[in-house]
Amino acid sequence: MKSTGKKKYINRKSQAIGWSFVAVAVVLAAVFAIYPILNSMYLSTMSGKGVVYEFVGFGNIKRLFRDAVFKQALKNTMVYFIFQVPIMLTLALVIASLLNDKKLKFKGFFRTAIFLPCVTSLVAYSILFKSMFSIDGLINQTLLFLNIIDAPIAWLRDAFYAKVTVILAITWRWTGYNMIFYLAGLQNIDPAIYEAAEIDGASKTKQFFLITIPMLKPIILFTSIMSTIGTLQLFDEVVNLTGGGASTPTFNATMTLSQYIYDLSFKFVPNFGYAATVSYVIVFFIAVLSIIQFRVAGDDHV
């Protein structure tokens, strides 16, 4: 009896010490992450301009379906997600598996060079791209010189090409980042598996699809969820690269959901309630898309 009592006392004491370690961070996270998440859920049922708010229930959600700018922003965000994420992840995977070759020369150089874009700030590289893609800028000059195009492309002004520019820029910035994850994953695959496949006469392409991809599945899942979260809250790039499409004919050809939330809250007469509703649209899509990706990857934990 005595010893269990003492043990309980020690256990309780060590639990108290444990809580003291996590306390500051937990309080901070509660105040600056958990509370805001709940508060914006509450705000999403309210509407009003400036300081006067009233309860509207699902009113904001109904408003979403009539809001042309919202629909445009949602469509743009989805276009970025559907095209950019697969292009980037495929590219990263191909580069990583080319680099994962013992006999490859200049391996360190290739790896460092392709990873280098990750050190730039999102604002800085967006502006670099903006200056390269201007109407008589470097990209158009080069394409004209190579006779690939006959007339300059309005990269930042045309509704279609502005999206292409945004996708190219994001792919430049993040491919190396994802490549590093794949390289780390590839190092854990036993080279003997590839040697056995080689002996069995499997081509490199076959090895890529039948060994590399299945073995990297958890990391591919991880990177694709991270990229989904990143793409759905895209803000810095579109704002600095195309101003959200301010110079496109419809003024919002590249606008994303995050940017629309920013505009609703801080640019126009603030309607925090409606903006909060739009923010929950992002939460909703991240949740749905993550679950779909888990399912596709065949992970039974969700």
Added chain:
Amino acid sequence: MYKLRNLFKYSFLSIAALVSIFPFLWMIIGATNTATDITKGKMTIGGELFSNLSMLFKMVDMKNILLNSGKIALISTFLLLLFASLAGYGFEIYKSKNKERLYTILLLTMMVPFAALMIPLFRMFANMGLLDSHIAVIIPTIATPFMIFFFRQNTKTFPPDLMQAARVDGLNEYQVFFLIYIPTMRSTFAAAGIIAFMTSWNSFLWPLIVLQSDGQKTITLIISSLSSAYFPEYGVIMVAIVIATLPTILIFFLLQRRFVEGMLGSIK
């Protein structure tokens, strides 16, 4: 066939490397040219570097801006490392049912985009009268769930024997953390520090919302506002981008291994 494959492989990687490096060259070349030359795609070094530099210092108070960015990044990195390592250690070493529940909630908040947090955060700081202050920029960044997760994952590699030995030697639990854990895990701290510093130095949306007067702004905000002019002074902007990118490039080349470890730490 083998030669053809090699040719393809090396040319593909060379093109990828060239495309990756090119914007950096463009940035440096741009810093030496006028805005007109840059928008016309001039690809040679010009003689405008010093006039761009002096123009930049005339247009904005660079010293103050860099001081703002540096101050915010260093303070938030220091506090984030301290609180996140304490929490990651606490969650891993003193496991309990309630702590695991709390930890799961923290991880779930990582899935929620910042856009869903920024409005309540903005209103909170407005009510406290802290808008336009550096405190408002720093506070929401000093206990991110991601960093707590990062430290917890890395704490799994902290040898339990070391902890037992320290306890036997009479160190209390806090001394074990500060005198044994921190020195042992210094590479984890370095990796986390690099990521934290870069995130803060480069952050845009939250400072954009909070900081309103020019005297308070960071280098990232200034670059963005310079480039949103109708006719952006690209030469001047390129100089500012070079200055803003220099610290992160230096950190990358000096501490490349830790840098990569910091990124990969999350999938351990």
